[in-house]
Amino acid sequence: MPESQGRYIMLLSVHGRVRGCDMELGADPDTGGQITYVVELARDLIKHPDVERVDLVTRRIVDSRFDPAYAEPIEELAPGSQIVRIDCGPKRYLAKESLWPHLDSFADNLVFYLRQQGHAPDLIHGHYADAGYVAARLAGLLDVPMAFTGHSLGRVKRERLREHGYSDEKIEKQYRITRRIEAEEHALDNASFVVTSTHQEVEEQYALYDNYQPKRMFVIPPAVDLSRFTPPPRRWQKRPAIFDAITPFLADCGKPMILAVSRPDPRKNITALVEAFGKNKALNEAANLVIVAGNREDINTLDRGAREVLNEILHAVDLYDLYGKVAYPKKHRAEDVPFLYQLAVKTKGVFANPALTEPFGLTLLEAAASGLPIVATADGGPRDIVALCRNGLLIDPHDVEALGQKLLEAVSDRAQWKKWSRAGLRGAHRHYSWPAHVEKYVRAAGTAIQRAAKNHRTLSASARLITANRVVFCDIDNTLIGDKKGLRELLRMLKAAGSGVAFGIATGRSKALTLSVLREWKIPSPEILITSVGSAIHYGPRLIEDRGYEQHIRYRWRPEALREAMKALPGFELQGDEGQGRYKISFTIDPDEAPSVADVVRHLRRSRLQANVIASHGAYLDILPIRASKGMALRYFALKWGVPPDRCLVAGDSGNDEEMLTGNTLGVVVGNHDPELEKLRGEPDIYFAEGQYAWGIIEGIKHYDFLGRIRTEEPEAVVHA
Ligand code: GLC
Ligand code: MG
Numbered sequence: 001m002p003e004s005q006g007r008y009i010m011l012l013s014v015h016g017r018v019r020g021c022d023m024e025l026g027a028d029p030d031t032g033g034q035i036t037y038v039v040e041l042a043r044d045l046i047k048h049p050d051v052e053r054v055d056l057v058t059r060r061i062v063d064s065r066f067d068p069a070y071a072e073p074i075e076e077l078a079p080g081s082q083i084v085r086i087d088c089g090p091k092r093y094l095a096k097e098s099l100w101p102h103l104d105s106f107a108d109n110l111v112f113y114l115r116q117q118g119h120a121p122d123l124i125h126g127h128y129a130d131a132g133y134v135a136a137r138l139a140g141l142l143d144v145p146m147a148f149t150g151h152s153l154g155r156v157k158r159e160r161l162r163e164h165g166y167s168d169e170k171i172e173k174q175y176r177i178t179r180r181i182e183a184e185e186h187a188l189d190n191a192s193f194v195v196t197s198t199h200q201e202v203e204e205q206y207a208l209y210d211n212y213q214p215k216r217m218f219v220i221p222p223a224v225d226l227s228r229f230t231p232p233p234r235r236w237q238k239r240p241a242i243f244d245a246i247t248p249f250l251a252d253c254g255k256p257m258i259l260a261v262s263r264p265d266p267r268k269n270i271t272a273l274v275e276a277f278g279k280n281k282a283l284n285e286a287a288n289l290v291i292v293a294g295n296r297e298d299i300n301t302l303d304r305g306a307r308e309v310l311n312e313i314l315h316a317v318d319l320y321d322l323y324g325k326v327a328y329p330k331k332h333r334a335e336d337v338p339f340l341y342q343l344a345v346k347t348k349g350v351f352a353n354p355a356l357t358e359p360f361g362l363t364l365l366e367a368a369a370s371g372l373p374i375v376a377t378a379d380g381g382p383r384d385i386v387a388l389c390r391n392g393l394l395i396d397p398h399d400v401e402a403l404g405q406k407l408l409e410a411v412s413d414r415a416q417w418k419k420w421s422r423a424g425l426r427g428a429h430r431h432y433s434w435p436a437h438v439e440k441y442v443r444a445a446g447t448a449i450q451r452a453a454k455n456h457r458t459l460s461a462s463a464r465l466i467t468a469n470r471v472v473f474c475d476i477d478n479t480l481i482g483d484k485k486g487l488r489e490l491l492r493m494l495k496a497a498g499s500g501v502a503f504g505i506a507t508g509r510s511k512a513l514t515l516s517v518l519r520e521w522k523i524p525s526p527e528i529l530i531t532s533v534g535s536a537i538h539y540g541p542r543l544i545e546d547r548g549y550e551q552h553i554r555y556r557w558r559p560e561a562l563r564e565a566m567k568a569l570p571g572f573e574l575q576g577d578e579g580q581g582r583y584k585i586s587f588t589i590d591p592d593e594a595p596s597v598a599d600v601v602r603h604l605r606r607s608r609l610q611a612n613v614i615a616s617h618g619a620y621l622d623i624l625p626i627r628a629s630k631g632m633a634l635r636y637f638a639l640k641w642g643v644p645p646d647r648c649l650v651a652g653d654s655g656n657d658e659e660m661l662t663g664n665t666l667g668v669v670v671g672n673h674d675p676e677l678e679k680l681r682g683e684p685d686i687y688f689a690e691g692q693y694a695w696g697i698i699e700g701i702k703h704y705d706f707l708g709r710i711r712t713e714e715p716e717a718v719v720h721a
Contacts, residue, residue: 006052009045009445010121012131013038014088014106015096018058019069020077023334026263026294029303030096033362034151037222038127039077041441044223044434046081048442053080055121057110059099060085063092086110097176099130104547107137108640111466115642120144120463122449125195127151129180132187139190140542142463145452147445148191152359154180155208185211192448195220195441197360200380205359218444221384223437224365224428231371231425232342240339242332246290251324256287256411257349259340259372261363264293264306269354269377269397271312276354278320280404287349287411291328292340341370348417350375350410354397358382365432368424373417375403375410389427391420456541465527465539468502470706471643473528473634473660474697475652476507476514479670481521486694491523493698497707504528504637504648506630508616508656511536511543513578533614533622533656534633535583549636553583556610557625565607569595572621585623589615597621616655617674631659646685649706651697653677661686666712668700685712 016030017023020039024031042056056077061070069075075083086109089102099106114120125147126135132148139146154177161171171177188194188211195218196202202217247253258277262268270291277289291313296302299310310328317326332340344351344367351367353376358364360381364374368385374392376382386394393406410417430436472494474480480487494503505526507514514531517523525541535553537546562585566572571594572587579586595603597615604611612624630652638645645664652661654674661667661677667686669677670693680686687703689696705711 006050008053008121009051010124011038011042011056012135013127014059014130014134015099017070018083020075020083025334034127040225042081043077044438046078048438050442055082055084057084057086059088061093066093086113096130100176100179103130103134107134108548110138114466118467120466123147123445126187129154129183133183136187136190137544140544141539142465143456143540144463145192145448146190147193147195148187149195150184153205154184156205185209193218193444197221198380198384201359220437220440221432222360222362223432223434224369226369226429226433229338229341229366229369232345242336242339245329245332246327249327250288254347257344257347258287258289258352258407259344259349260352261292261340264309266305266309267356269356270309271316272397272400273352273354274313274316276400276404278316278322280408283404283408284322284325289326292332295331341367341372345370345372352407353377354403356397365428369428371421371425373410373420373424375406388431389424391424391427464499464502467499469500470647471502471504471528473504473506473648473650475657476505476509476517478653478672479651480694482693483695487521490694490698501707502527506530506634506660508533510578510581528637530630530633532581532584533624534630535581535624535628537633537637553625553628555625555627557583558609559585562609562611562623565604565609569600569603583625583628587621589619589621591618614656622656629659630656634660646712649701649704651700666704668697670696
């Protein structure tokens with residue numbers, strides 16, 4: 001694949017049902033505005049000349065209750081822009097609160113996808129806490145900048161639920177709120193920039209976070225699809241179908257129509273609207289009220305909130321005797337929505353949004369783009385919109401009487417109505433078009449990408465973990481370090497080798513001890529870091545730990561019992577704290593007293609304990625889980641990332657390197673090796689270098705032509721040997 005010129009932007013939006021057309025908005029609480037936004041963003045970003053590719057990555061859903069389209073791994077949105085569906089936990093549909101345990105696997109599977117593609121994105125943008133978490137992980141692995149959009153925030157939600165009398169315990173159980181907030185903090189901490197919709201969101205919502213950095217926050221309000229939402233034509237060629245769902249409710253369809261479009265969610269406060277309408281006689285004589293609140297079969301089968309809202313509407317209609325004045329169609333399709341606004345425009349009506357809080361309110365822009373004035377809650381989104389567009393009135397959603405009064409004003413003053421209608425139309429085109437949105441977005445992204453390129457902490461400016469087809473793995477002590485000149489020459493070679501070669505380190509040292517030696521010897525961060533004799537794997541400059549590997553090696557690990565059992569043997573003294581790890585117990589050996597490794601293994605086995613016992617330099621003894629060693633960590637990496645072991649060159653000098661030198665890897669034993677490795681001499685694909693320390697590694701690289709065509713020993717030689 002040729003090096004790309006334009007940007008490759010990856011948008012992550014994990015939950016809900018994401019597809020390119022006929023979005024099932026409102027079908028469940030996870031398929032709403034965020035989904036519309038990300039799909040539209042993916043479609044419009046690719047139109048920008050600086051953007052070459054866009055992947056909108058979501059969860060793959062294989063569920064007989066749902067459209068098979070959600071199970072398709074790839075769906076093209078436009079040339080260069082596609083939806084990519086990645087497996088994540090069980091195949092069936094899951095609510096977003098249930099996705100948390102599966103997000104690490106989502107990230108792993110996404111890495112696998114990227115490796116197959118062979119190139120890494122320039123920017124990873126996580127939408128909502130779940131995808132923010134995945135984006136932060138991936139950005140850390142690949143050393144790629146990330147962006148974050150919260151869409152709604154856990155801390156805000158928790159406060160609101162507390163105000164409604166929910167106990168913390170219940171909030172936790174129902175919403176996994178701690179996990180969500182932690183993910184948001186993590187995403188904010190890692191993000192190069194944060195995209196928000198309104199100024200209020202920055203000042204009142206993000207400000208609640210520990211990682212609140214307002215300088216990194218850009219207010220880029222969502223845009224509206226101006227090709228879908230337009231003023232009505234003078235005459236309709238054909239009567240829009242949605243008319244037939246509304247007219248049966250109304251005695252006089254010609255009266256100004258007060259339109260509300262929202263999910264039947266108590267927070268949208270539609271009941272207050274019906275009450276305001278019902279209580280104000282002049283208003284309900286002068287206008288009709290049309291409420292489009294999702295789709296339903298049977299109110300009794302809806303979730304509690306929706307049931308409540310609909311029952312309240314029905315009740316208020318009856319109480320205030322609003323028959324013939326209020327319409328609440330049972331069903332509508334996404335295609336009907338533009339006609340609803342147009343219909344309201346034809347009658348010189350208004351769009352009403354009395355929500356208790358309104359972080360954005362895309363419907364307000366749809367109304368504006370259709371030429372329909374708005375009467376909306378004085379909160380985040382409506383405030384910014386009315387300030388820019390001057391297309392209506394702001395109201396206090398708790399004051400029912402004033403709401404009725406303002407609505408009456410809005411539908412009574414024709415001259416004012418015309419001004420609002422025109423101003424809204426103009427404002428929507430000027431401030432809320434997709435090209436304007438994308439332009440601001442690409443500018444923010446470009447800055448982040450350039451800054452990241454300058455600050456690269458690894459050998460190269462490309463995400464080698466994704467592009468590499470081979471890896472040089474080096475032990476540290478007595479291999480990588482020991483000869484300064486050799487080391488500099490080796491690092492130069494690796495840097496020059498380009499994005500096809502990754503740099504790995506496999507050491508007995510802990511992560512902390514490794515970092516200090518890397519600093520001391522001015523060694524750049526490796527792409528893959530195996531520490532503590534293979535009991536942990538980390539990736540990228542931010543050293544993201546491989547959680548899957550940790551799960552994998554925990555098997556049968558009983559550190560307490562092992563420590564206890566070792567007390568029975570003479571000649572082993574526990575190393576200091578820096579030598580101990582979660583999955584590593586290390587001793588120094590007194591050679592005069594200590595039994596052999598084989599005897600140690602036998603002793604542990606008799607105590608019914610399983611462990612991997614490794615000696616180095618005749619001086620150190622490491623006890624590790626049975627699934628852990630440098631060699632096993634390397635093979636785990638190889639399998640997971642799809643780099644075959646025979647594309648891994650491995651250099652070492654002592655006992656704990658043995659397992660990674662044998663097998664299909666291309667082994668290099670440096671000239672200054674410990675005698676304990678002599679037994680490997682003559683084995684296939686283990687090269688004994690003359691050169692000492694890093695010079696030995698260089699010699700090995702040349703021996704195998706590892707940065708070139710890669711020359712391994714003839715298989716025949718093995719057979720005849
Ligand atoms: C490193 C570690 C030590 C370990 C030794 C052999 O020196 O710090 O704990 O025993 O390697 O693997
Ligand atoms: Mg060593």
